[in-house]
Amino acid sequence: MNRDRISIAIAALGGQGGGVLSNWIVELAEANGYIAQYTAIAGVAQRTGATIYAIELYPESKVLGKEPVLGLMPVSGDVDICIASELMEAGRAVNRGIVTPDRTTLITSDHRVFAIGEKESLGDGRFNADAVRNAISEAAKKLIIFDMDELAQKSGSVISSVLFGALAGSGTLPFERDKFEKTIKASNRAVDVNLAAFALGFDHAEGRNSGHEADEQKQGAPVSNFTSHVEKLPEEAQPIITYGLHRLVDYQDAGYAELYLNRIECFKDASAELITEIARYLALWMGYEDVIRVADLKTREERSNNIAAEIRAADRQIWYGHDYFHPRFEEFTDILPAGLGRSMGRSKLWRKILSPLFAKGRIIRPKTISGYILLRTVANLRFLRRHSYKYQCEEKRIVAWLDLVMKFNNNNPEAALELAKCPRLIKGYGETHERSINRFSRIMAYVENHEKEADLASKIIKLREAALMDDNGNTLKACLTNFNQVELNSDDGKNREFEWAGSS
């Protein structure tokens, strides 16, 4: 359909500057002989929700005595340019029908702003970005897509400036580049950074700098002492094993890494996939987090550099971190020698005597001398780790898990593989750790008691997913009940001695 109107829809999130962008487009158009109308629904959408701005432009030269009737919302099949400030919003715009292959140029940022539903998952709740990229490229007449958030950050500006640049670079509006820039200058706010961001957006949209920079390949550390052993294991598992070895030497010492390797070698006849998963989760589990490890990580120079980069501290800017710790009585007994740790952990008297020490969280500043020394002192307890109570507990579980995987590997390799993946559930410290160990244990207990079950592997997958569904464990409970599992006592998780191995 031939017409003189230009219809634009902007899909943005609250706070991304969709209003500013709309204003710029209106000012640009009005300054260059166009009538402009725009409207938006702010309100609730302002607070993290998704908003659509509708803009319509009409050349004044075509107005002959009567005003064009301009729309107040984008209509299917009628939108010339759709601008999305985030990848999922581009997908949503397509779902709303405002991107059509006969008409619409879709300009979208490729970055993600995660929705609360994605963020709150106990595991990985992120939506599939590649599926969205594929779908939107089919829906649009022309697609301009790149990570505008990154460019905005690079230029110290906001995404609306990059979007404005991309709009100019797309060539879809009948205005020259300098007219766009004039609009930014006229706004008189943060002109320099906005122009820099605009330029980046313009160049990318025009196709300059459009190639994706190759992802930096993480180099596995070269292997020497362990090389001959690792090389005998399947090739696809080798990078993970190497990484695991590196991590465990870093975590403890070479002897500990050797133990890791020996344990993997027990599975040398198993499938490459199983060995990979065992290598992954064994490295994580053997490198379990305790206060020693945390103190060590918090005092590294590398960490300081990471923080400085992330908080965008200026060169040589002074900053201090206030690190939040809340060790409990349990974290204390964890690092005591096994016998002492166990008996103190069980002692109500000790718990009571020491409780004032652990009642409140504390804040430590690793960039002060006293804070550093305190943390370093704890980190230096590394030499005691393999005698600690926690070490003993974890060792017991690890061995039991490995035994179980081994056992299944002989007659039900699918189930063995799924079992090998179950330590994904085990996370963190404190209560999170107890809760996750509890769930892991329930699944292990189920498996032990239902060895001969049909589709055991798929049941393990279901249980694992159920365990990641909610905080209170209701989904897992329901799933277990569904599988006719005899209910375990819900207090089991609180009992530190709770072991799934051998329970019936």
Add this chain to the structure above:
Amino acid sequence: MAERSFKKEVEKLRLGEGEEFRGEGILAVTKALLQAGVSYVGGYQGSPISHLMDVLADAEDIINELNIHFETSASEATAAAMLAASVNYPLRGAVTWKSTVGTNVASDALANVASGGVTGGALVIVGEDYGEGSSIMQERSHAFAMKSQMWLLDPRPNLTSIVNAVETGFELSEASNTPVMLELRIRACHVYGRFIARNNKIPDFKLQDAMENPNRDTSRIVLPPANYLHEHEKLKERWPAAIEFIKNRKLNEHLGAESGEIGIIAQGGLYNSLIRALELLGLSDEFGDASLPIYVMNVTYPVIDSEILDFMDGKKAVLLVEEGHPNYIEQEISLILRKAGCETVLNGKDIITDVGEYTSDVIKKGVEKFARANGFFGNSTFETAKFDPIDVPARPAGFCTGCPERPMFTAIQLVEKEIGKFHVSADIGCHLFSILPPFNIGNTTMGYGLGWAGASAFNKEAKKRTLSIMGDGGFWHNGLTSGVGNAVFNQTDNVLMIVDNNYSAATGGQDLLSSKGANEKRSTQHAIADAVRGVGVKWVREVRTYDLVDMHRTLLDAMTTKIKGPKVIVAQGECMLNRQRREKPLFNKNVKAGKRMVRDRFYVDGETCTGDHACIRMSGCPSLTLKENPNPLKTDPVAYVDNSCVGCGHCGEVAHAAVLCPSFSKVSLIYNPNFWDRFKSSIRSAVIGWLQKGVERKRLKRLKKAGLV
């Protein structure tokens, strides 16, 4: 007023005869009020009419020059009652609010003013929050116009038509002694457009004239026997007068083709969407030159029988485009046709959907069906390309970054962990977002300020108490009496938590009685706790929301204490949106000026983060998000704080209170450090740097020994 300034918009109110006004729809309405010689304006803020009030609040000079009284009313009922000034005196007045919720509140006063009738023009501007993005129940203001007999204007959504509707609305009101409602849909309120302005007018008859020479007419008061006469008057005098005026002034428009076999009747507010639908069906050009005749109802109540019958004359079928349920206009037109024995077929919600917003897409589908049934289009179709729905996440509204209300709901989560779930009666305001993820807290909401009233039935001895929530806006609107006073009088044993964030935050950060900042034009700084004690609550606690430990302890105490009687917690924390609006420019200015400034923000150690996201489930802060796990062995993403963090401190408080992983760190960045800062820092980095090198050497040695470097 609020932290946002409308000085620029205010200047537009000064435009004179022949000058072009460019701006938002609701601002055009404000200008139209001044052009119409209004004497007083009142209202209660709320989307989509907040700007009308915000701008007037900043336009003191103009208001004084024009001798207008503007006030931010305590509630919509207060605003509606203000129209009493037009009953006895030739004073033009306008009041405004969000509809239908505000009209619900105002209806008592509206019914009174509509019964007695008015002398001066009385205009009720309702911002209709209906359809996509609406935060309220989907109802129509139309019913209020019908039940109290007020005329309802629904002009075409362009600024010229809207401005004309304001001015003719006053005239209609005066010609028929009836208050007039001007209904503006949300998009029309926010539409940016243009119109040619006229001079502002100072009314001849002043408010002072009325105050100094009061006039009394008992026949205008709703009391027997006058109230019976009012009904008679409404039907026999005011109604015919209104019909006469609307017809003579041609308020309803005949657009499109002169005649045709079929035609369309539409509410004025839907005109632009209708034209776009027709254009896409090839039945109109871009200027609205349609090939079907259209009868545009800029006045949707009353319906003018003769105009309807004239339009129907000679037509086979007519489609009525009427948004919202129930289909009052369709019912009325059906009755008119039936009584007149008119044979024209009336289509409406049988063809267009009977629920939801009438977008152009919806109207297009309906018109296509209607026209096709009447022999249009032949084989041509108007389908647009369809795709399989893409899987995208929902984006429910949530609390802003650093919002002081967040810790209140985290505290509720913590208390629920200890004593189990309890009934939570929610209210209206930003805090209602607690209903949504990640908090999922709140069982019902019964209206503005009605949080505690909503729990009043649960006044029995039980093992658990109920908790009610109320914002400061709702509290001053009516909650002090309907909630707190009611609870004291009826001796409840339950708990109320009031959000004291210094503003009417959800409606745009307007000031209210308990605002902490001084305001030259309004009296602020009246403590909520004093008011609560004043009506007789003994158990009152004031808590700083960001202090999660205290927040948690106080709430637990309130829910479990042996002390009987109503319990009120006033949870204090300034609205972060407004605070940032005030502090950020100041901070930047100070940094530029070379002053020592400290900025806090949070940081998560990706290496120690467990990837369990418990911190997110207890917060939902937009700045607390996800990133790839830095550990290649782990697949689950880790928590990450982006640069929008304002350092409110909640993440750290949660990490402590809920015993989460030791990954959170508050980072304080120092700008323009002084000598002492630099001295300390250089000593510290020298010592720590030296120690770090030693440790690093040992670590590398260990790795080297294993051959891993």
